[in-house]
Amino acid sequence: MAAVDVPYHLVKACRGIIFAARGSDIHSFNSSFEHISTWKYPSAKGETQSEAQSSPAPEGPPAKRRKLEEGEEPASNGREASSANVNGQGKPKGWQDSNPALETPWIQGLYITSDGHHVVAITNSDKTIWVFEHDGAGNLKQLSQRPMPKRPCALAIMPDDRVLLSADKFGDVYALPLTPSDHLPIPSQHTLISRSVTPGTPSTTGGSTPIPRLKADETVVHTKRNLKALENQKKAALERKQPIAQDNRPQFEHALLLGHVSMLTAICVAQATSPVDGKTRTYILTGDRDEHIRVSRGALAQAHVIEGFCMGHEEFVSRLCMVKPASGQGNDVLVSGGGDDDLYSWDLVHNKLVGKAPLLPRVQEVVGEEANKLAVTRIVAQKDEKGSWVWVICERVPALFRYQLQEDSTLRHSETIKIPGNPLDVAILGTSSSTRLLVAMEPSEQGFSSLLVVEKASEGETDWKQTPVPNLPEGSAPGGVKIGAEELRKILYTTESLRKLTDFD
Amino acid sequence: MGNAKQNKQSQKNGDSAKAKRDRRQKREEYRAAMKQEGVAELPRKKFYRQRAHANPFSDHRLVYPPHPDMMDWSVLYPDYAVDEPKEDTPAPAQESSEQSVQEGQQETSPESQSQSIVSLNPRKLSKQVEVADIGCGFGGLLVALAPLMPDTLILGLEIRVSVTQFVEDRIKALRLKHKDTQAYRNVGVLRANTMKFLPNFFHKGQLTKIFICFPDPHFKARKHKQRIVSTTLNSEYAYVMRPGGVVYTITDVLDLHEWMVQHFTAHPSFERVSEEEVENDPCVGVMKTETEEGKKVERNKGNKYVALFRRLPDPEW
Numbered sequence A: 001m002a003a004v005d006v007p008y009h010l011v012k013a014c015r016g017i018i019f020a021a022r023g024s025d026i027h028s029f030n031s032s033f034e035h036i037s038t039w040k041y042p043s044a045k046g047e048t049q050s051e052a053q054s055s056p057a058p059e060g061p062p063a064k065r066r067k068l069e070e071g072e073e074p075a076s077n078g079r080e081a082s083s084a085n086v087n088g089q090g091k092p093k094g095w096q097d098s099n100p101a102l103e104t105p106w107i108q109g110l111y112i113t114s115d116g117h118h119v120v121a122i123t124n125s126d127k128t129i130w131v132f133e134h135d136g137a138g139n140l141k142q143l144s145q146r147p148m149p150k151r152p153c154a155l156a157i158m159p160d161d162r163v164l165l166s167a168d169k170f171g172d173v174y175a176l177p178l179t180p181s182d183h184l185p186i187p188s189q190h191t192l193i194s195r196s197v198t199p200g201t202p203s204t205t206g207g208s209t210p211i212p213r214l215k216a217d218e219t220v221v222h223t224k225r226n227l228k229a230l231e232n233q234k235k236a237a238l239e240r241k242q243p244i245a246q247d248n249r250p251q252f253e254h255a256l257l258l259g260h261v262s263m264l265t266a267i268c269v270a271q272a273t274s275p276v277d278g279k280t281r282t283y284i285l286t287g288d289r290d291e292h293i294r295v296s297r298g299a300l301a302q303a304h305v306i307e308g309f310c311m312g313h314e315e316f317v318s319r320l321c322m323v324k325p326a327s328g329q330g331n332d333v334l335v336s337g338g339g340d341d342d343l344y345s346w347d348l349v350h351n352k353l354v355g356k357a358p359l360l361p362r363v364q365e366v367v368g369e370e371a372n373k374l375a376v377t378r379i380v381a382q383k384d385e386k387g388s389w390v391w392v393i394c395e396r397v398p399a400l401f402r403y404q405l406q407e408d409s410t411l412r413h414s415e416t417i418k419i420p421g422n423p424l425d426v427a428i429l430g431t432s433s434s435t436r437l438l439v440a441m442e443p444s445e446q447g448f449s450s451l452l453v454v455e456k457a458s459e460g461e462t463d464w465k466q467t468p469v470p471n472l473p474e475g476s477a478p479g480g481v482k483i484g485a486e487e488l489r490k491i492l493y494t495t496e497s498l499r500k501l502t503d504f505d
Numbered sequence B: 001m002g003n004a005k006q007n008k009q010s011q012k013n014g015d016s017a018k019a020k021r022d023r024r025q026k027r028e029e030y031r032a033a034m035k036q037e038g039v040a041e042l043p044r045k046k047f048y049r050q051r052a053h054a055n056p057f058s059d060h061r062l063v064y065p066p067h068p069d070m071m072d073w074s075v076l077y078p079d080y081a082v083d084e085p086k087e088d089t090p091a092p093a094q095e096s097s098e099q100s101v102q103e104g105q106q107e108t109s110p111e112s113q114s115q116s117i118v119s120l121n122p123r124k125l126s127k128q129v130e131v132a133d134i135g136c137g138f139g140g141l142l143v144a145l146a147p148l149m150p151d152t153l154i155l156g157l158e159i160r161v162s163v164t165q166f167v168e169d170r171i172k173a174l175r176l177k178h179k180d181t182q183a184y185r186n187v188g189v190l191r192a193n194t195m196k197f198l199p200n201f202f203h204k205g206q207l208t209k210i211f212i213c214f215p216d217p218h219f220k221a222r223k224h225k226q227r228i229v230s231t232t233l234n235s236e237y238a239y240v241m242r243p244g245g246v247v248y249t250i251t252d253v254l255d256l257h258e259w260m261v262q263h264f265t266a267h268p269s270f271e272r273v274s275e276e277e278v279e280n281d282p283c284v285g286v287m288k289t290e291t292e293e294g295k296k297v298e299r300n301k302g303n304k305y306v307a308l309f310r311r312l313p314d315p316e317w
Ligand SMILES: C[S@@+](CC[C@H](N)C(=O)[O-])C[C@H]1O[C@@H](n2cnc3c(N)ncnc32)[C@H](O)[C@@H]1O
Pocket: B052, B053, B054, B056, B134, B135, B136, B137, B138, B140, B157, B158, B159, B160, B163, B192, B193, B194, B195, B196, B212, B213, B214, B215, B216, B228, B291, B292, B293, B294
């Protein structure tokens, strides 16, 4: 089978510094793509692979690689077996522990605080959130490693840069202090109880271990099913002779804020001003596989209050993005996308659909008329003096789609830029007068660079210049570590698998 | 999946396969007869039985509106429609499916409803649904509440197809039987997974009462996440409820009772209703005696644990 280099699959830019994740590593570059540093996932063998400062011990149970528990995820619909294989989790067919590319969990999400002082990453199969201090010059120092109870799918950072929100596959959203030395600004009585945790008293720091007792007693039994359950409980209690109750709550400070009974796919924090009282409020937006976008209060002690739902999607939601109006006047517009043919824009305060912008026809122009569905993988906002723009990429579609936010908050397609490979991620490098994007692409067997700069050098130009990032320096250049092309695609392309099966006809 | 299992069983025992086929045929004939207009005979449960559990995390073949504004309630409560039927505006109903077909039963929604409850331009009703029975089972509570609250629209929500069909046929027969008094026009039933899709059917603050009667206990700790009450899900109950509204719970399983109390009291949008108020609430008695499960527990002389929770107003923010 054809093998390719492990590509950069996540890119983020902040104040002239570029962070790019490749497999389990995070690299940093300056804006001329000179390599600055590498963080490597700590090797299981304990040898120091990290160029960064030695990592403190993880707080909480050691990250263990284990098989997916049966029925662990709410979206276990029989097809999950395939989509659960995100980033090497659940050992896809053909998994080889010997493949060095898959020995450690891949980075699944990369985030930077608004002040640029911290970088946050999630690794998928070990469900871990990593926080790094960033010195502003591209050097990372690992501050914490926090394994979560369920696999995080997406993160958001509160506007004050002090609190992380982790949205997981089970449907729950947890708040964590960004730096573990800090505390959550939430009184403990305001945290909810997880339905996935074995019973006990709610607490923000883990608590006493409850002793299980029989849950069915003879007086309540009235069906065959209940009788059987009681029997089983007795048997189980006998078998283990003494009560065992595992408290699987993390040992670091965390609080359950809200939860969907669905797999979460996107989370985003927004601020909007009410036209009624003129007050600006913070909202937590969560998107799920069951077409919902929930709008909850962003005052953390009140995050259990649902302000509304942005209802209208008919397929899974995979991305949420807040877009600033070009005029700078008025609230940001929520743009969402997923498995639907259109991009949706929303008035957040009123939970009202403002418009839908067709995306499928644009995709068809790139990949052919036969394409009858799409899966949005990124929506990125960019604002310059010419307007407010939204860049969109879709799974396995080799193009960047650019939409312009209109005065009426709808989106209008402005152009499609075809690129030589399937995009994996996109980051805005320069705004102001010239537009400069960095695109991570699926590598080809011909071995072109998987990082591409797309830019419009000057205002007058109509064409976009595409420049592969050349000759990445030693240690950061792909090489040595190879992965089967098909296996790589299985790891990278998991969004379409969120779609539900429809076999009505 | 389900089919493969069934085939294997059939091979093992040809007789039982034939018996099963016969039974299925009988059931189909019976249900077809029930569909005919003008059947006032009450449906018989034995033709509508279905395995006890439906996984709330699976996709199923559910039909639900993408937005509550696209729900055509006139299909369930035609007598409350205030405008004429509109030209059929086919709307994109959400449809999803599960691959397995269990026990030879089509996992589709009751035919009489499935295609028409979703509309881009639904007919308007003079009132909206205000009372919901979540996991209504065979509909005993609905039928008992209907005459008690004759001016209120009451809705049963049930995830199992055949059970929903039973309740639909039951309501149809009751309406016919009580044609002269116009009774039972205010109750309806929908097939729905309430753990996921309440916001597809209801607007914010729409409901004044939610009943959760004898929910599946899911004894094992590993299955607790399937319980229909949890603090996180309670946020959705709070969302569809009006401040002052009440959630009624009843169960015969002490552990589940304690779980529901714990999860509702831990949720800042709810407070437990006092003992005294509970005693004076006429709905409590109905819930104890008129639900099918309540009757079963009665026969077995089991305990019934009742707890009510009031939706509090949201704090300023
Ligand atoms: C034990 S029965 C109780 C029925 C009825 N309330 C009574 O008291 O007689 C629980 C019912 O809840 C239904 N149910 C379970 N999960 C559900 C869900 N997510 N949405 C709708 N109904 C559900 C089951 O199918 C079952 O009919």
